[in-house]
Amino acid sequence: MDELDLIRERAETVGFAPAEHLAPARERLLAAARGERRHRPRRWFWIAGASIGLAAAITAVVALGPADQVGVGPGVAHADPVKVLTAAASTALKEPAKPPRPDQFLYVKTEYAIPPHREVWFSVDGTRDGLIGTTKIGGCRDGKAPMYGTNDPRAEGKLEDCRPSPAYRTDLPTTADAMLAYLNKKVGDRDGKATYIGKDVYGLASEQALQPASYAALFEAAAKVPGLTALDHVTDGAGRPGVGITFPNPPGSLSTAKPMVMVFDATTYQFLGTTDSAVTVKTYVDQVGQRP
Incomplete structure (x- = not known):
């Protein structure tokens, strides 16, 4: 050497x-x-x-x-948010496109700088009961879902009207402009639109499963959001180093309010989490409660 x-x-x-x-x-x-x-x-x-x-x-x-x-390293000093998110989109587009089975569950483990950590099991097609930690989530079958975690024994297990919420999203746009339109419509006209778009981008990237083209469109759409800044040297909630993309706080926020900072690997630009959280496991399992 x-x-x-x-x-x-x-x-x-x-x-x-x-x-x-x-x-x-x-x-x-x-x-x-x-x-x-x-x-x-x-x-x-x-x-x-x-x-x-x-x-x-x-x-x-x-x-x-x-x-x-x-003259060494991945060159993320003075990182630009558009370049980072565009690179993240390119990385996402290369992910395997094999879809899960409808009867499987999306398992995600999120670690935090300050425990406890979070584990979820979401039904791939939204029809089966899932878990957030130890709390049951009712799957939607024939337009009805059981209620769990109500703190009311009389309501526990009672059926309510629902629409399935699949963890594997095949309904999302696959182009940046269409994805941005989807995000804008979802957050509405509230003040601090960029903040809420950032939260939706994080939610989709962390605890939903998207097709590679939709993942890429998600990050390309995020690159079009005004007010983003990049941080050269950050760590996610598990201490993994990366480059950060900061979404601005809403107008009128306290000066002590912390903005959300999404973290991407500085070499591969793979999504890691935020400065407070880290998605350390994300995969499919066959049964609710099962760990890979």
Whole structure:
């Protein structure tokens, strides 16, 4: 392995930090190198130390220098929200298109920076009883669904009118413009439209199953939402590093209100979650309550 290979290897495992931190870190690194040279006179020991020093230097440069200055890494420093979401759409379009069976369940595990975590089992076709944690969700059969979790023993299991809510969505648009129109219609004309669109984008990406073309359209539509910003170096709720897309808070929000930040892998642009949550498992299972 030569120096360039070592740089690439370190770049894949170490995140980038703001450029203003580079100068102090460089001074610390040089000071440490000078001290190492003074206290290690034997040549064989200096050679061993040089290898360690090279790795440290690479780590310092990769960790502290912006990608466009260092010349390594995926180049997400100064990330642009449109480019990130467009790349996320391209990644989503490459996902396998094999549909689940109607009798299966979509299982999603979402981890949070502060537990408890969340597990859901949603009926693929919406006709079978599912679970959110330990709470039952009534499946809609013949226009009727049983009521669960009502805190009223008299209402528990009582049938109510319903329409099926399938976890596997084949009814969603497959183009960016059509998807944006769908999202706009869903949130209506309320103030802070971008905020609510962001929540719907997150909900569809996290706990629904879409066809690859619809996933791609979802992220392309999100790229058309005004007011988005990108954050170069964030982590999701499980601590996985990535690049963040911030959806603005509604007008009149408190100054302390935190906006929603969706997180994408900085290399593959795969959707990971938010800065507070992380979708760590998303797959199909054959029975409610089953884990992969």
